[in-house]
Amino acid sequence: MGTGNQPEQPADLQEVRIAFIGCGRNARGHMRRLESIPGARIVGVCDVVPALAGEAASATGATAYHDYCALLDRPDLDAVYLSLPVFAHGKPEMAVIERGLPFFVEKPVALDLATAQEIAGRVARAGLLACVGYQxxxxxxxxxxxxxxxxxxxxxxxxxxxxxxxxxxxxxxxxxxxxxxxxxxxxxxxxxxxxxxxxxxxxxxxxxxxxxxxxxxxxxxxxxxxxxxxxxxxxxxxxxxxxxxxxxxxxxxxxxxxxxxxxxxxxxxxxxxxxxxxxxxxxxxxxxxDRSIDAVFVDAVRRGDGSAIRSPYADGVxxxxxxxxxxxxxxxxxxxxxxxx
Ligand SMILES: NC(=O)c1ccc[n+]([C@@H]2O[C@H](COP(=O)([O-])OP(=O)(O)OC[C@H]3O[C@@H](n4cnc5c(N)ncnc54)[C@H](O)[C@@H]3O)[C@@H](O)[C@H]2O)c1
Structure with a gap:
């Protein structure tokens, strides 16, 4: 696993194992930036277009999926990135929340307010850390x-x-x-x-x-x-x-x-x-x-403390x-x- 580009990191730095739902252009930018963040490791990548998942898997050393439920069934995930077309929000977030995983979701959070508010309610009830991509x-x-x-x-x-x-x-x-x-x-x-x-x-x-x-x-x-x-x-x-x-x-x-x-x-x-x-x-x-939103998110997940996240889910709504x-x-x-x- 890994691409050989991982930065030097202290031996005691806790790894943060990350999955991606959506491997389009924007996701690939986050993947590149995560490569330079100590302790961040992309372990699974999913896209409904298998070729895109395959390309992202080759670039990151992660496993490719075309069904996000199969990806989320992995027992080793610490966090999930969702980088989806605007119309595709809703069910993927619900599945992530059901599994109790912190997540990073690209802006805008949804196409309609009802979907966004439903997700926001579930995030709040689960007490989950969720960061919207207003970098x-x-x-x-x-x-x-x-x-x-x-x-x-x-x-x-x-x-x-x-x-x-x-x-x-x-x-x-x-x-x-x-x-x-x-x-x-x-x-x-x-x-x-x-x-x-x-x-x-x-x-x-x-x-x-x-x-x-x-x-x-x-x-x-x-x-x-x-x-x-x-x-x-x-x-x-x-x-x-x-x-x-x-x-x-x-x-x-x-x-x-x-x-x-x-x-x-x-x-x-x-x-x-x-x-x-x-x-x-x-x-x-x-x-x-400047600070990197990806570095802030990874650090927040590692510490279990979302206070440095400047655009929590409800604010993105x-x-x-x-x-x-x-x-x-x-x-x-x-x-x-x-x-x-
Ligand atoms: N923060 C920023 O500056 C910034 C910049 C560009 C794009 N974005 C946002 O990122 C998001 C994605 O944009 P993009 O340009 O990468 O679009 P894109 O179309 O290139 O990528 C989206 C990918 O999601 C995949 N997908 C759709 N439904 C899926 C599902 N159910 N499961 C798995 N994969 C699925 C598509 O096949 C596609 O490959 C958008 O919300 C966009 O607004 C943010």
């Missing part, structure tokens, strides 16, 4: 932003704007990601990262008023809206906006996943790679070390709820309170 919460720029917003003379948060412009909608005709009934569209599947970061920096979002359109992409690129404008009201009293499109050139990521916040006399500009705080004519770059409220608002043509969903 941007662990960026150094995020720590620097939260510290800036919490400075004693920071002043109240007035305005927060999020931007997610990219070309993902053009990449794969017929893909589940650009089919509304399978992904929930760009805000649920992708710009959820920006909404989640706006929540993490500026607080809970109470109400949304969304306008969507299908304006740019030709019909072969699925049936989702391709431009989105959303007005937001924060529970703390501030206002905000989110603009999102996945119809621009697929190589242009320069305006993807950005958040600006006006607080007191200052403003900040956040991205995954940096933070700028401006006060009058003075601007300052602020940074803190709240980010899903904001995106679903925006979808509902666009459908109705009226503002929607998130808690009324």
């Amino acid at each position: 941007l919460r662990y960026c150094g720029s995020t720590d620097a932003a939260r510290e800036s917003l919490a400075m004693p003379d920071a002043g109240p948060i007035g305005l927060a704007t999020g931007t997610y412009w990219c070309g993902t909608g053009r990449s794969q005709p017929g893909h589940w990601r650009t089919t509304m009934a399978r992904s929930g569209g760009q805000l649920v599947e992708q710009a959820t990262h920006t909404l989640d970061m706006m929540r993490f920096l500026a607080g809970e979002i109470a109400e949304v008023f969304a306008m969507y359109s299908r304006q740019v992409l030709p019909p072969e690129f699925g049936d989702c809206p391709d431009v989105h404008a959303v007005a937001l009201r924060f529970a703390g009293g501030g206002a905000g906006t989110l603009s999102a499109t996945w119809a621009i050139h697929p190589e242009d990521w320069s305006r993807a996943n950005l958040v600006d916040v006006a607080f007191g006399e200052r403003r900040l500009h956040w991205s995954a790679t940096g933070l700028t705080v401006a006060h009058g004519r003075a601007t300052e770059e602020r940074s803190r070390p 709240r980010s899903l709820a904001v995106a679903l409220a925006a979808n509902e608002s666009a459908r109705r043509g009226a503002p929607v309170r998130v808690e009324a969903l």
Whole structure:
């Protein structure tokens, strides 16, 4: 077993044996990152497409499965990663919870709120550690932003704007990601990262008023809206906006996943790679070390302590709820309170 790339690790470090349900592109990224985390060992990988499970097994030294129940019947698992298309959530999580296993689940946590809330209830009743894949919460720029917003003379948060412009909608005709009934569209599947970061920096979002359109992409690129404008009201009293499109050139990521916040006399500009705080004519770059969500999760499982997890399952459900409220608002043509969903 193993690929020979395992890092040096202390002899007494307790191994964390990990299974994967879903071996698609995103899962393979987590597998690569886990290889460099001391004590993390991938022992089983499952995909309904046997070739994908086989490839992941060859890359990691794990055993391949095409049925997640057979994978979960292994007696040696410490934790499970679920990296599934949005529509596939529900039964796999229930099976993981039934076996009492801590899990990491990719965002968004589900396609609909009823499924997400059912899973959240079971996680809470089982007292399980569950981490949602909002990895941007662990960026150094995020720590620097939260510290800036919490400075004693920071002043109240007035305005927060999020931007997610990219070309993902053009990449794969017929893909589940650009089919509304399978992904929930760009805000649920992708710009959820920006909404989640706006929540993490500026607080809970109470109400949304969304306008969507299908304006740019030709019909072969699925049936989702391709431009989105959303007005937001924060529970703390501030206002905000989110603009999102996945119809621009697929190589242009320069305006993807950005958040600006006006607080007191200052403003900040956040991205995954940096933070700028401006006060009058003075601007300052602020940074803190990045942390790996995978390392935080593995360590939490090893210690049986989820306190370092910044997006526990129930919190991930709240980010899903904001995106679903925006979808509902666009459908109705009226503002929607998130808690009324
Ligand atoms: N955090 C991030 O930055 C980030 C980045 C990319 C994708 N994602 C998320 O990761 C998830 C997966 O995205 P992806 O791009 O890897 O998609 P993908 O389609 O490449 O991979 C999903 C895999 O799950 C498999 N699958 C479906 N149902 C299954 C089941 N019941 N049992 C086992 N396998 C099953 C599919 O065959 C597929 O190989 C999505 O939720 C996506 O939003 C997160």
